[in-house]
Amino acid sequence: xxRRRSWGPVATLRVLLAASVxxxxxxxxxxxxxxxxxxxxxxxxxxARTTDVAFEHAAKVFETHQLxxxxxxEILRGMSDRDILAREAELHDRLAAIIHNLPQVRDLAVFGRxxxxxxxxxxxxxxxxxxxxxxxxxxxxxxxxxGTYVSALLTxxxxxxxxxxxxxxxxxxxxxxGAVAVFVGPEYFRSYWNxxxxxxxxxxxxxxxxxRADGTLLAGQPEPAPGEDWRIPDAFVAQLRVASxxxxxxxxxxxxxxxxxxxxxxxxxxxxxxxxxLPATAIRSAWLHLLATxxxxxxxxxxxxxxxxxxxxxxxxxxxxAAALAAMESHKRQIAEEAVxxxxxxxxxxxxxxxxxxxxxxxxxxxxxxxxxxxxKPPERIERSVNQIxxxxxxxxxxxxxxLSFSRRRVLNPRPVDLxxxxxxxxxxxxxxxxxxxxxxxxxxxxxxxxxxxPGELEIALLNVAMNARxxxxxxxxxxxxxxxxxxxxxxxxxxxxxxxxxVALVLxxxxxxxxxxxAARAFEPFFTTxxxxxxxxxxxSQVYGFVRQSGGAIDLESxxxxxxxxxxxxxxxxxxxxxxxxxxxxLLTQPVSPPRRILLVEDxxxxxxxxxxxxxxxxxxxxxxxRPQAALDRLATxxxxxxxxxxxxxxxxxxxxxQFAREVRKHYPAIPVVLVSGYSDTxxxxxxxxxxxxxPLTQSALAAVIxxxxxxxxxxxxxxxxxxxx
Numbered sequence: 001x002x003r004r005r006s007w008g009p010v011a012t013l014r015v016l017l018a019a020s021v022x023x024x025x026x027x028x029x030x031x032x033x034x035x036x037x038x039x040x041x042x043x044x045x046x047x048a049r050t051t052d053v054a055f056e057h058a059a060k061v062f063e064t065h066q067l068x069x070x071x072x073x074e075i076l077r078g079m080s081d082r083d084i085l086a087r088e089a090e091l092h093d094r095l096a097a098i099i100h101n102l103p104q105v106r107d108l109a110v111f112g113r114x115x116x117x118x119x120x121x122x123x124x125x126x127x128x129x130x131x132x133x134x135x136x137x138x139x140x141x142x143x144x145x146x147g148t149y150v151s152a153l154l155t156x157x158x159x160x161x162x163x164x165x166x167x168x169x170x171x172x173x174x175x176x177x178g179a180v181a182v183f184v185g186p187e188y189f190r191s192y193w194n195x196x197x198x199x200x201x202x203x204x205x206x207x208x209x210x211x212r213a214d215g216t217l218l219a220g221q222p223e224p225a226p227g228e229d230w231r232i233p234d235a236f237v238a239q240l241r242v243a244s245x246x247x248x249x250x251x252x253x254x255x256x257x258x259x260x261x262x263x264x265x266x267x268x269x270x271x272x273x274x275x276x277x278l279p280a281t282a283i284r285s286a287w288l289h290l291l292a293t294x295x296x297x298x299x300x301x302x303x304x305x306x307x308x309x310x311x312x313x314x315x316x317x318x319x320x321x322a323a324a325l326a327a328m329e330s331h332k333r334q335i336a337e338e339a340v341x342x343x344x345x346x347x348x349x350x351x352x353x354x355x356x357x358x359x360x361x362x363x364x365x366x367x368x369x370x371x372x373x374x375x376x377k378p379p380e381r382i383e384r385s386v387n388q389i390x391x392x393x394x395x396x397x398x399x400x401x402x403x404l405s406f407s408r409r410r411v412l413n414p415r416p417v418d419l420x421x422x423x424x425x426x427x428x429x430x431x432x433x434x435x436x437x438x439x440x441x442x443x444x445x446x447x448x449x450x451x452x453x454x455p456g457e458l459e460i461a462l463l464n465v466a467m468n469a470r471x472x473x474x475x476x477x478x479x480x481x482x483x484x485x486x487x488x489x490x491x492x493x494x495x496x497x498x499x500x501x502x503x504v505a506l507v508l509x510x511x512x513x514x515x516x517x518x519x520a521a522r523a524f525e526p527f528f529t530t531x532x533x534x535x536x537x538x539x540x541x542s543q544v545y546g547f548v549r550q551s552g553g554a555i556d557l558e559s560x561x562x563x564x565x566x567x568x569x570x571x572x573x574x575x576x577x578x579x580x581x582x583x584x585x586x587x588l589l590t591q592p593v594s595p596p597r598r599i600l601l602v603e604d605x606x607x608x609x610x611x612x613x614x615x616x617x618x619x620x621x622x623x624x625x626x627x628r629p630q631a632a633l634d635r636l637a638t639x640x641x642x643x644x645x646x647x648x649x650x651x652x653x654x655x656x657x658x659x660q661f662a663r664e665v666r667k668h669y670p671a672i673p674v675v676l677v678s679g680y681s682d683t684x685x686x687x688x689x690x691x692x693x694x695x696x697p698l699t700q701s702a703l704a705a706v707i708x709x710x711x712x713x714x715x716x717x718x719x720x721x722x723x724x725x726x727x
Contacts, residue, residue, distance in 0.1 A: 186219030437476030472512025
């Protein structure tokens with residue numbers, strides 16, 4: 001029998017020798033791989049965070065420039081070059097006061113159409129003999145460039161300082177009339193980046209800057225050497241031409257200095273990008289530095305596996321402690337956020353109950369009081385109390401519709417509207433809502449496009465804005481409404497960056513007391529009002545907001561204390577002509593009333609069912625009433641063909657709503673038309689595309705109209721009657 005080879009000391013030493021080589025190499029390779037990934041992730045995170053910080057700052061600065069240009073436009077509105085020169089001292093003082101606390105503004109100047117300075121905020125008198133006609137911003141604006149133009153980095157002809165301008169054309173009825181420019185020095189941005197630590201010395205070659213979309217550098221940190229600008233690689237410029245609003249790219253231009261990681265974000269409504277970049281070599285250098293550190297720590301004199309295991313254990317323990325700390329912080333943050341959400345819910349509920357209860361208690365007081373007085377009045381004196389009850393009930397309906405309009409639960413009945421043709425009527429409507437000490441002007445462009453909106457909701461929206469303007473001008477003032485055609489690019493509309501295309505811009509401007517910024521920011525919130533109790537519900541502007549957004553448009557508000565308020569509404573251009581829809585509605589209004597019918601009413605509320613039955617019977621119909629959809633289906637299943645029409649509420653109990661019930665009726669009894677009734681439902685929009693819909697609260701005239709239309713054209717689903725609007 002052969003002898004079994006024993007495991008001796010030599011074999012054990014060989015294994016330990018191999019292990020002493022293989023294990024450290026494997027561990028080192030693992031650490032090197034994940035170390036590189038960690039350094040790359042840290043670099044990307046640093047670039048992204050720096051870009052975000054620089055973007056927020058630059059966005060505020062450029063927004064301030066836009067506001068400055070707009071304010072100067074308002075100051076110089078209607079003034080010729082001669083008028084400006086005649087009032088140069090006064091206007092200089094006003095401009096100097098505007099930019100007094102704005103360190104980012106090097107100067108603010110106004111130029112005539114020939115390029116000569118007319119007015120300057122930092123210098124008086126202005127250097128009228130200078131000529132800026134060859135500056136790129138002046139050439140672009142005189143050539144018809146729309147909006148605000150950001151120039152390249154320029155050099156002062158006398159001072160030698162570097163700066164760029166943010167300029168806008170002055171235009172009049174004769175066309176180009178000069179320019180207004182804000183001059184900004186790049187050192188302002190570098191100073192801010194230095195204060196915020198944008199440049200981390202750990203990353204060699206880290207850069208942050210602001211550049212136009214064509215690659216022209218406006219400001220950079222670190223500052224380029226005198227006489228030299230950073231050369232923005234063509235690959236980066238090409239990427240910006242097709243880029244979205246923000247992104248992260250690795251740009252390579254065939255040279256090591258251009259093999260960089262770049263994060264960028266575009267400023268709102270401006271062809272200017274904020275970016276931060278880092279060369280790929282910096283990541284490799286940081287990684288090699290980390291490897292050298294690991295080698296010094298991981299290859300001690302003993303090269304013992306115990307040391308490697310100890311280091312690995314310490315690292316694992318540190319990672320576990322960090323993960324546990326992060327989990328605990330995350331849990332605390334979730335608890336705090338939930339507490340904030342609960343607080344917001346309670347606040348919203350308090351506003352809702354307080355606002356609605358106040359108005360509805362007033363309305364119920366009118367209704368109950370008049371109902372009690374009717375008991376003791378002779379018949380000939382009852383009519384006045386009945387009229388007051390009806391008016392209070394309609395006011396309650398308007399209040400609920402304002403709530404639904406803001407929450408976007410209410411279905412609108414849009415149609416093409418020609419604002420230019422309706423201008424006299426709309427102007428008279430708005431004028432009557434103002435006082436005699438308020439000068440009113442309504443000016444619409446003659447070539448105004450039609451818009452597709454609900455006409456009644458549009459009138460209510462305009463009236464709400466007009467009445468707010470009236471209350472903001474207790475001593476009189478001026479209220480203007482203008483409308484013009486605009487073409488909007490995606491991202492240009494505040495609050496609606498997803499919208500783009502052809503719009504009609506309605507601008508409503510008053511010269512009232514205005515609002516502080518914190519109040520203006522909450523102007524569209526429901527039940528938010530600064531008026532005394534009983535003078536406003538806080539639903540006016542919320543109705544306007546809900547109507548505009550549900551109509552596919554956008555709305556924004558600008559207001560300053562003592563400067564008045566401007567509300568801008570953008571409504572989408574209609575694809576149909578108003579005449580077509582007008583003819584359709586005329587045919588609807590002239591639809592003959594149908595003969596008496598046998599109607600099956602499905603309503604779970606006994607009081608609503610009783611009054612609805614009585615109104616239907618007053619119209620000469622015979623009515624059967626059930627309280628559940630299933631009971632109605634059982635009644636139709638009896639085979640009795642005497643039912644001519646089904647009227648059903650949408651919100652129903654027992655698992656089947658009115659829309660589902662109507663579809664069952666159409667499926668099994670296609671000859672029987674269905675009219676749906678509701679004041680609120682998640683399925684109301686869907687229902688209006690399939691069946692005739694009647695909005696609550698019900699009136700006898702509304703029932704007559706919808707029943708007559710359904711009988712004549714039951715196959716054409718649409719919302720036929722909305723009796724919640726004012727007559």
